[in-house]
Amino acid sequence: MPRYLIERTFPDGLGLPTNAEGAKAASNVVSNNAQEGVTWIHSYVTPDRKKTYCIYDGPSPEAIRSVAGRNGLPVDRISEVRVLDPYFLY
Amino acid sequence: MKLLERDELLTSLQGLLRNAAAGQGSLLFLEGEAGIGKTSLLRAFAESQRAQMPVYWGACDALQTPRPLGPLFDIAAQIQGEWQIALNSNVERLQIFSSFLTELARPPALIVLEDLHWADEATLDFLRYVGRRIGRTHALLVVSFRSDEVGPSHALRLVLGDLATSGAKRLSLQPLSIAAIQELIGDRDVDAAELQTKTGGNPFFVTEVVAAGGVAMPATVRDAVLARAGRLRPSARAILDAAAVAGPRVEPWLLQELTAAESGWIDECLATGVLCAQNGAFMFRHELAREAVLDALTPTKAMSLHRMVLQALQSRATPDLARLAHHAEGAAFEDAVLQLAPAAAREAAAKGAHRQAAQQLARALKFATASTAQRAALLDDYASECQLSGMVSDAIDARLSAVELWRTLGERSKQAISLARLAHALVVSGKNAESEVTMREAASLVADDASGAAAVVVRRWAAHLRMLDRDVTQAIHEGELAKAAAERLGDRESIVHCLNTIGSSLIIAGRVDEGCAQLERSRALAEEIRSDSWVASAFVNLGSACGEVYRFDLADNYLRRGIDFCSERDIDFSRLYQLSWQALVWMYRGRWTEASGTAHVVLADRRSPVIARITALIALGRVRARRGDPAVWEALHEAQELAGNTKTLQRVALMQAARAEAAWFEGRTAEAASEGCAGVELAVRKQHPWFASELLFWCWQGEGSLPGGMPEFCMQMPFAMEIHGRWQEAAEKWRELKCPFEAARAMMEGDESAQREALTVFESFGARPMIERMRYKLRSAGVRGLRRGPRESTQNNLAGLTTKEIEVLGLLSQGLRNKEIGERLNRSSRTIDHHLAAIFTKLDVSTRAEAVSAAYRLGIISAKA
Numbered sequence: 009m010p011r012y013l014i015e016r017t018f019p020d021g022l023g024l025p026t027n028a029e030g031a032k033a034a035s036n037v038v039s040n041n042a043q044e045g046v047t048w049i050h051s052y053v054t055p056d057r058k059k060t061y062c063i064y065d066g067p068s069p070e071a072i073r074s075v076a077g078r079n080g081l082p083v084d085r086i087s088e089v090r091v092l093d094p095y096f097l098y
Numbered sequence: 099m100k101l102l103e104r105d106e107l108l109t110s111l112q113g114l115l116r117n118a119a120a121g122q123g124s125l126l127f128l129e130g131e132a133g134i135g136k137t138s139l140l141r142a143f144a145e146s147q148r149a150q151m152p153v154y155w156g157a158c159d160a161l162q163t164p165r166p167l168g169p170l171f172d173i174a175a176q177i178q179g180e181w182q183i184a185l186n187s188n189v190e191r192l193q194i195f196s197s198f199l200t201e202l203a204r205p206p207a208l209i210v211l212e213d214l215h216w217a218d219e220a221t222l223d224f225l226r227y228v229g230r231r232i233g234r235t236h237a238l239l240v241v242s243f244r245s246d247e248v249g250p251s252h253a254l255r256l257v258l259g260d261l262a263t264s265g266a267k268r269l270s271l272q273p274l275s276i277a278a279i280q281e282l283i284g285d286r287d288v289d290a291a292e293l294q295t296k297t298g299g300n301p302f303f304v305t306e307v308v309a310a311g312g313v314a315m316p317a318t319v320r321d322a323v324l325a326r327a328g329r330l331r332p333s334a335r336a337i338l339d340a341a342a343v344a345g346p347r348v349e350p351w352l353l354q355e356l357t358a359a360e361s362g363w364i365d366e367c368l369a370t371g372v373l374c375a376q377n378g379a380f381m382f383r384h385e386l387a388r389e390a391v392l393d394a395l396t397p398t399k400a401m402s403l404h405r406m407v408l409q410a411l412q413s414r415a416t417p418d419l420a421r422l423a424h425h426a427e428g429a430a431f432e433d434a435v436l437q438l439a440p441a442a443a444r445e446a447a448a449k450g451a452h453r454q455a456a457q458q459l460a461r462a463l464k465f466a467t468a469s470t471a472q473r474a475a476l477l478d479d480y481a482s483e484c485q486l487s488g489m490v491s492d493a494i495d496a497r498l499s500a501v502e503l504w505r506t507l508g509e510r511s512k513q514a515i516s517l518a519r520l521a522h523a524l525v526v527s528g529k530n531a532e533s534e535v536t537m538r539e540a541a542s543l544v545a546d547d548a549s550g551a552a553a554v555v556v557r558r559w560a561a562h563l564r565m566l567d568r569d570v571t572q573a574i575h576e577g578e579l580a581k582a583a584a585e586r587l588g589d590r591e592s593i594v595h596c597l598n599t600i601g602s603s604l605i606i607a608g609r610v611d612e613g614c615a616q617l618e619r620s621r622a623l624a625e626e627i628r629s630d631s632w633v634a635s636a637f638v639n640l641g642s643a644c645g646e647v648y649r650f651d652l653a654d655n656y657l658r659r660g661i662d663f664c665s666e667r668d669i670d671f672s673r674l675y676q677l678s679w680q681a682l683v684w685m686y687r688g689r690w691t692e693a694s695g696t697a698h699v700v701l702a703d704r705r706s707p708v709i710a711r712i713t714a715l716i717a718l719g720r721v722r723a724r725r726g727d728p729a730v731w732e733a734l735h736e737a738q739e740l741a742g743n744t745k746t747l748q749r750v751a752l753m754q755a756a757r758a759e760a761a762w763f764e765g766r767t768a769e770a771a772s773e774g775c776a777g778v779e780l781a782v783r784k785q786h787p788w789f790a791s792e793l794l795f796w797c798w799q800g801e802g803s804l805p806g807g808m809p810e811f812c813m814q815m816p817f818a819m820e821i822h823g824r825w826q827e828a829a830e831k832w833r834e835l836k837c838p839f840e841a842a843r844a845m846m847e848g849d850e851s852a853q854r855e856a857l858t859v860f861e862s863f864g865a866r867p868m869i870e871r872m873r874y875k876l877r878s879a880g881v882r883g884l885r886r887g888p889r890e891s892t893q894n895n896l897a898g899l900t901t902k903e904i905e906v907l908g909l910l911s912q913g914l915r916n917k918e919i920g921e922r923l924n925r926s927s928r929t930i931d932h933h934l935a936a937i938f939t940k941l942d943v944s945t946r947a948e949a950v951s952a953a954y955r956l957g958i959i960s961a962k963a
Contacts, residue, residue: 018898
């Protein structure tokens with residue numbers, strides 16, 4: 009299954025609190041993803057919380073867009089990516 | 099018989115039946131290996147319900163080639179009424195299916211269909227039809243099948259997949275536990291643990307072992323059955339053998355006649371429990387037992403029993419042709435097979451079971467080995483049935499043999515017709531060059547009698563191929579001549595075909611209204627001669643030809659109707675091809691989510707013909723390219739591979755244009771030009787204004803050159819207007835054609851306000867490559883005040899909707915139309931269109947209703963108290 013990097017912009021900052029409410033929101037995302045065979049691996053968030061870079065596994069870019077719609081998350085750009093590990097080079 | 103460890107399943111069944119009676123019908127698939135107890139469970143359940151509501155029971159038989167709609171005939175025998183009459187007369191099967199729902203499923207009822215792993219095609223179509231609609235009835239339909247016989251490529255798998263989305267439920271039966279096995283053993287001297295290991299807890303196996311007396315534990319279920327049968331006295335055993343050959347359900351008179359038996363011996367079989375009496379027929383306690391007894395017969399013994407069964411059935415004038423053909427083959431009666439199998443094939447074909455028809459013809463072919471006209475005709479019929487059931491390569495092989503045989507027999511007209519049909523099979527599988535050669539050969543054979551019946555068939559197919567290859571003038575000319583000849587002969591199917599060819603050609607030639615009228619006439623006449631496949635073909639060509647000349651309003655309407663028509667009749671080939679065109683049309687109309695979703699449906703279905711795959715891949719590739727998403731070239735490389743082989747304009751031009759556009763978005767201008775250029779010569783030669791002007795457009799965008807210049811016949815095309823700097827006209831034309839993306843692309847070449855509007859449109863679609871180009875262009879021209887990223891949005895709005903978009907959503911949720919929303923917000927309705935497109939993109943939905951419900955779900959707007 010291809011891996012994708014999804015760039016998202018949150019002009020007012022990502023509103024995902026680190027409490028029970030935030031955990032519930034995150035688990036909603038996970039269950040919405042499952043319906044399209046999409047897996048959220050993890051994300052990087054800028055300190056101002058205005059941009060996120062998310063790593064996802066999914067069957068197609070359309071599946072990534074579909075779950076973004078369901079989760080109400082914006083999409084700026086989807087890129088297909090592969091892992092490059094510096095320690096592999098030794 | 100006592101039912102062990104099935105209480106939970108019975109409770110589930112009761113629940114479903116209760117819901118059904120209350121108006122929420124459902125379809126349940128009950129699966130499990132052979133002998134696991136599906137029938138026992140269903141019988142027990144049916145018995146407990148019989149007092150409350152009618153129970154209908156039908157089963158598929160383990161015949162090599164089952165009788166079409168066999169289970170429905172079983173049910174028909176249990177009821178009286180119009181439905182039974184309809185089934186026995188030659189009523190269209192769609193009517194049979196729909197009156198089944200109104201007559202049987204509308205009032206509360208339990209309907210059981212057993213052993214669907216043996217189902218014929220028509221029964222599976224029935225299941226698909228009823229499964230999609232059972233929710234609105236008061237019936238529970240339970241369908242059982244052997245899970246170990248339904249592999250990944252089994253036809254029932256496709257039905258399971260199709261119905262999974264319609265809410266069909268599935269239950270499976272589990273093996274017996276040690277405790278249950280111990281209960282069955284009772285105080286006999288058998289080790290329960292060993293029995294469980296040996297039998298895997300299979301109830302049938304367990305009971306056979308227990309009944310066999312269990313001195314030595316039999317290794318297989320077959321051994322267990324034979325051990326039990328071995329205890330019968332010879333006369334009783336002879337009855338068992340005859341019953342095994344006679345079929346899963348044996349009429350009492352038949353068994354009497356076969357064995358001249360006194361009922362005493364039959365009673366012995368019943369007493370040992372190997373046979374049982376059910377609904378006025380004898381049957382084995384389990385199909386596994388019948389199989390074991392059948393396998394143990396010597397070939398000569400089996401043959402002579404088949405002979406007796408056939409004679410007995412024929413003396414009573416049994417109407418079940420598939421059953422008669424089965425025994426004729428078993429008896430190795432050549433004459434009987436050659437008479438019965440083709441008759442069974444005709445019956446199957448009339449019911450839409452084309453795969454079974456092909457199998458019956460294959461059966462006849464096994465016996466018609468001599469090089470006779472009979473064999474050649476069978477080969478032709480076999481090829482036609484193969485093609486209808488999607489086995490195109492088998493069709494080609496059989497047709498080649500038929501051609502060769504007609505040639506040896508000196509039958510030139512027959513050979514010519516076979517060749518013409520072969521040419522069509524070749525085109526469908528993308529072998530266009532071979533098809534041309536074949537068609538020339540066919541034409542040369544009928545050249546001396548150009549108005550004979552065979553010549554008309556050859557000529558209409560020749561005209562059809564010209565149309566497919568987009569030699570439209572020639573196709574119209576040849577089609578008219580063939581039609582005139584067909585009219586003189588009164589050959590109505592040929593007239594339908596010619597009207598189809600002429601109509602499609604006229605649309606492609608730009609005479610859209612005339613063309614649609616001819617195709618509509620073809621469709622009406624096809625309905626008169628009751629040819630579903632020609633009705634479907636008329637819809638296919640109305641939809642795809644209108645799409646090819648950018649008449650998306652017409653295309654959309656015809657495709658919708660055509661897809662409905664084909665779905666109801668399960669004409670998969672045409673349905674999937676039309677779906678692929680729907681994806682393409684939606685792509686052009688800016689409905690990208692629907693377009694890519696539909697393309698995925700076509701690509702995921704292994705029944706999709708090559709031409710549908712090509713079209714779906716192009717639609718998907720273009721949506722991805724326009725969004726700036728990855729995996730563009732995955733789709734477009736595969737499209738190139740498949741379309742390249744056909745070398746025919748309608749595939750090549752669509753594919754080259756898509757590849758040119760994708761390369762251009764990625765900034766590879768030389769490649770964009772060369773991709774466009776690759777199709778120009780062909781498109782100009784065929785005088786196709788849309789294809790020629792689009793491909794030239796990409797040459798121009800790529801390298802600023804027009805190889806061969808802009809031909810006169812392209813001058814009024816919007817692509818030519820864009821090239822010639824007539825951006826306003828072009829944008830207007832694109833808007834008229836309902837192509838918002840193309841309209842914005844034309845405005846990109848306009849003045850600053852046009853460019854700003856173009857940017858809004860691109861933003862609303864999330865068309866990243868064009869957004870970047872447009873911003874760059876505006877900035878380079880010194881325009882200031884462009885936002886760098888997405889607009890400011892309100893708090894707690896994860897979807898990134900703007901304040902204005904949320905306002906629009908709020909008004910949308912009140913049910914306002916675009917014009918009214920525009921008036922409230924003091925904006926033009928075109929601006930509201932842009933906002934809606936942006937909302938749809940951000941929420942990844944495709945309708946207004948979906949947008950509103952997504953907004954509520956995400957808390958973007960809140961329900962009023």
